[in-house]
Amino acid sequence: MCFSPEADLVAGVVVTAIGIDALRHVPRRELVPLASLPLVFGVHQLVETFVWWHLRGDVPDCVGKPAAWIYVVMAMCLVPVLVPFAFARIGAIRSRLLATGLVACGIVSAVLLTIGLVRDSIRPEIDGHHIAYHVTTPWQVFTLGLYILAACGPALLANAAPLRLFGATNLLVVALLIWLAQSAVVSLWCVWAAVSSVLINLYVRRRARVSPEAPGTGEPHRSGTRGSP
Template identity: 40%
Template sequence: MAAVVIGGVGVDAARHVRTGAQWPLAALPLLFAGHTLVEAFVWWGLRGDVSGRVQTVATVLYLIFAFLVLPVYVPVTVLVLEHVPRHRPIEIITLVAGVICAAGLAVALISKPFTARPEGHHIVYHVHLHAGPVIIALYLVSTCGALIVSGRRFLRWFGVFNLAAVALLAWVATEAVTSLWCAWAAVTSMAVAAYLRSAGPADVDYAPQS
């Protein structure tokens, strides 16, 4: 049900795209809708409603999007939208951080077993990380920092709220951050749709420099 609602939000966001540069941002709600649907199959597998093989595939797909796609996709989205040349160097740094982070997480997924288990109303994903604190820091730099350093007001606030959300979730349920934060990010898809519907390409604080 949640995936259907988020997918509807994604369709609305896509309908209000005004420039080609907005497409990566507009696609986020649709990507989160797919991500939410994939986690539904993880839930069903844990409950025994689908086969163990289906659950395993769903878990792999869920972690690939959360760990490998998002750390790269978010900085690329910001770079595509950015019109302020002086912001680009630091945004490129966040992209490099995302690529390094995704590479480290890919190694973790390939080299060690990973698990998913239900805990209350969320799923705990356990992955054996090499240099865990470094990977986590790179993940935050790429997924939240890239937004915070943007020249666009909406993206900066989007990054601040996402960073606050992940900090709160880590405090409440450290092991469940992967599942809960992705659920939060899906909810914020409504903010993306609202931004594209109202502000459009004009939401930038600084004039481009030649």
């Protein structure tokens, strides 16, 4: 995250609250993975707060080192699988074959990145106004290409405007970060994804307004609102 652990903490608290709100408004079970994304991103930023504190000497190794591992595993192994699965689960991508392919891209990239994490240690360090996470990436161009496809592709191909905007902004930011400083991608892109995930919350709340079922109950919605999402 940019600036400081305090900024990470504030962003994490705000986005976590947005994530909880999104889950509260889920009208059907298939939306749960998508609605959970803001919560995952929010918790992710809260975890990085402890990485900052450890690198500054404010918390012990027994806290800071696990936090760094959790942060990197969430970013590199959870996100590329959860994002395409969430979009495929709600049928947001018109082609089922394409949706399956994006999930496969996420799984392959997560496996390759996991192999890199197991083979080598995570070496986080403060680099100016962000944390640089030095990790080994097997077949770097191939693996990162699959990661970007899995993390940004589903939203770009979605049939809802807020989700397409979420995908477009994340793709632009990750491309810019790769051009500026590859070591900054893990930390800086993840916080942008967290902030932009407010668009997912707006989408879920809209689905809740037009859904024939009340959020989380399976009972008919009683507002009388009709229409497709």
